[in-house]
Amino acid sequence: MSSTTRTPGLFSRHYRLITIGAISLVFVSAFENLAVTTVMPVISAELDGAALYAVAFAAPLAVSVLGMVVAGTWADRAGPQTPLYASVALFVLGLLLAGTAVTMGAVVAGRLVHGLGGGAMTVALYVVVARVYPPLLQPRIFGMFAAAWVIPALVGPFIAGVLGQTVGWRWVFLGVAVLTVFAAVMVVPAMRSMRAPDDAPRPAWSAPRILWSLLLAVAILGLSLSTELDGAAVFVMGGAALVVALVALRPLVPRRTLLGARGLPTVVLLRMLLAGGYFSAEVYLPYFLTGGFGLSPALAGLALTVAGVAWGASSWLQGQFSDRLTTRTSLRIGTVLVCAAVSVVLATALLGLPASVAIAGWAVSGAGMGLCYPRLSVLVLEYSAPGNQGFNSAALNIADAAGPAMALSLAGILFQAVAGPGAAATAGGAGAFAAVFALGLLFTLGALALSGRTGTAKAATAEAATASR
Incomplete structure (x- = not known):
């Protein structure tokens, strides 16, 4: 491409349909995630499901691993x-x-399928x-x-x-199902013209990888x-179960990921720790606000709202300044912000601070995640060749x-151990919530320690020539 040729934008005629379709799917997935997190305390109370509260979130995440492995190999073989x-x-x-549960x-069974x-x-x-999309448009x-997510x-x-509080929590699930169909x-019109590159290697179906992913899901x-x-x-x-999960995870990620080796392995491990710390705290935050402070589900959801808006805004900003804000700086600032936010929520539980402190503090977490997530996704693609884009993704x-x-599974164990039977959703269970938030902080501190070891685009170019497996 000559220096005078401009790359078409995301909404140019060439990319418009696929951009709108892909963003729409992310939109409904985001709506489902935030809506269900908000309404789950209501579901738990109505169906007497406090013991399965953490499971309702951990279960779909666990089985999603199997879907990821199958979809990754399938996409490498025949396109997405x-x-x-x-x-x-x-x-x-x-x-x-x-x-309809x-x-x-x-409910947990339905979330397994979902x-x-x-x-x-x-x-x-x-x-x-x-x-x-070309590399310039990927960030x-x-x-x-x-x-x-905004x-x-x-x-x-x-x-x-x-x-x-009105027509019932069931319409959260059913409404999202309708939105997903639309x-x-x-997406369909734009996807019809896509196919796998003619010169790309076609990896065989890997029964061992599928079995490892199944074992990981069962262990979690x-x-x-x-x-x-x-x-x-x-x-x-x-x-x-934790030991089995880590053993099963090892073949599903790049070599030496669990050891935090510099480059692609650290990118994947950093994402795992950051996501673990953030989402384990976020899932329990509405529970903490409704049970510990007596807030309504709608008002408790305000914490998710401010974090989601901050996440979207900072993600957009890092994309606009991708040529000036280095990946290392973006990751370092982002992980510091997430650590600070989880610390504020933990302090609220330990010191009995007002609910407004936790809600305001959680907004900072969204800003940090927005700085980190797009950059980690781009780094993975930089480390990938056409034949292993599916595996690395x-x-x-x-x-x-x-x-x-x-993290959620461990949080559930801690919560039940500290709160004890019958204390799960009361103000007296503040210590249990504090234990969960402390676990989230431990995960995010691990991500902060790794934020400078992700490597550079130049290193990624050399590694992309070989498949991860």
Whole structure:
């Protein structure tokens, strides 16, 4: 390309349809995430599901790993179209099952199906970005993905809270299912012309990888369900499940990821720790605000709103200044902000500070995540060649799911151990919430320690010539 030729924008004629369609799918996924997080305390109270509260979030994250692995290999072999369509179908089916559930166990089962589809959908969209957009536009489209959380952040928690208090929480799931169908219809025209590059290697289906991902999902589910046990059995089963989960995770990510080796392994591990710390704290924050301070679900959702808006705004800003704000600086500032936000929430639980302090502090976490997430996604693509874009994208998203799933499972164990039976949602359980937030801080501090070890684009160019497996 000559120096005078300008790269078309995201909404130019060439990219308009696929940009709008992809952003629409991210939009409905964001709305579902924020809405369900807001309304889950209502579901838990109505269905007597306090013991399965953490499981309801960890379960879909756990099985999403299986969807990611299958979708990653499928996309490398045949392009992202069919995996994307199949994942959307599963996503909608799971929402319908959860929306018509009559027990907390049935809600969890529906979220298992929805999580399987959601994991596959995320990886398929990453491969779409790698195949469609030039490197200059990739930070911008990932920034737009994050910015697509802004409107759901503004209205999702409030709408979910109002629905939970009026017509019922079921309409949160059912309404998102309808929105997802409309978003998928928008993607279809642009996807028809896509196909895998003719010269790209076609990796064979890997039964071992699929089995490892299945084992990882089962181990994380076992870890989360260990909260149903009593006494020392909780820690025995939980410890064993955690070890199995880490063993199963190892073949699904780049070599030496769990050791934090510089470059791509650190990118994946940083994402896992950052996501684990952030989402484990976020899931319990509405529970903390409704149970500890007596706020309504709609008002407690304000914490998610301010964080979501900050996330979208900072993501958009980092995309606009991608040529001036270095990746290392963006990651360092972002992880510091997330650590600070979790610290504020922890201090609120420990010191009995006003709820407004936690809500305001949590806004800072969104700004930090918005700085980090797009840059980590771009780094993974820089480290990838056409033949392993699916594997590396799957690895990043596996980390994005496994980190929060394991953190939430551990948080559930801590919560039940500290709060004890019957104290889960009361002000007297402030110590239990503090234990959960302390765990989140530990994860985010680990991410901060790794933020300077992600490598550079030049190093990524050399590594991209070889597949991760």
